[in-house]
Amino acid sequence: MVTQEALKRGLEAASEGRFLSDVSCAIQSFVERMGFSVVRDLVGHGIGTNMHEEPQIPNFGPPGHGPILKKGMVLAIEPMVSTGSFEVRTKDDNWTIVTKDGSLSAHFEHTAAVTENGAMILTEDERI
Secondary structure: OHHHHHHHHHHHHOOOOOEHHHHHHHHHHHHHHOOOEEOOOOOEEEOOOOOOEEEEEOOOOOOOOOOEOOOOOEEEEOOEEEOOOOOEEEOOOOOOEEEOOOOOEEEOOEEEEEEOOEEEEOOOOOOO
């Protein structure tokens, strides 16, 4: 529930005229207020002609920094929350990522377009 709510708060911050780091700060401040940590080595990203494009969207940081969000930008917002440390490592399969301290973690994401009225979710999941 914390990760889902963090995603919601990040999406709410993704509106035209706001700073990219406002999204990051919304995620981090909620997660930490709930007693968890955000993974810092993995980030959200822009979506364009390629799946992973600039800008990178960390799940942490102060508000009021980075690019100003513009109408039409498409972003993958991906909070990753840990019950312990924010540090992660990749397993020997070169795919699976786990927390270094073995704590539980969760990840939710949506791809959204920035509009003048806020984020328009493009990957809506009926179960959320």
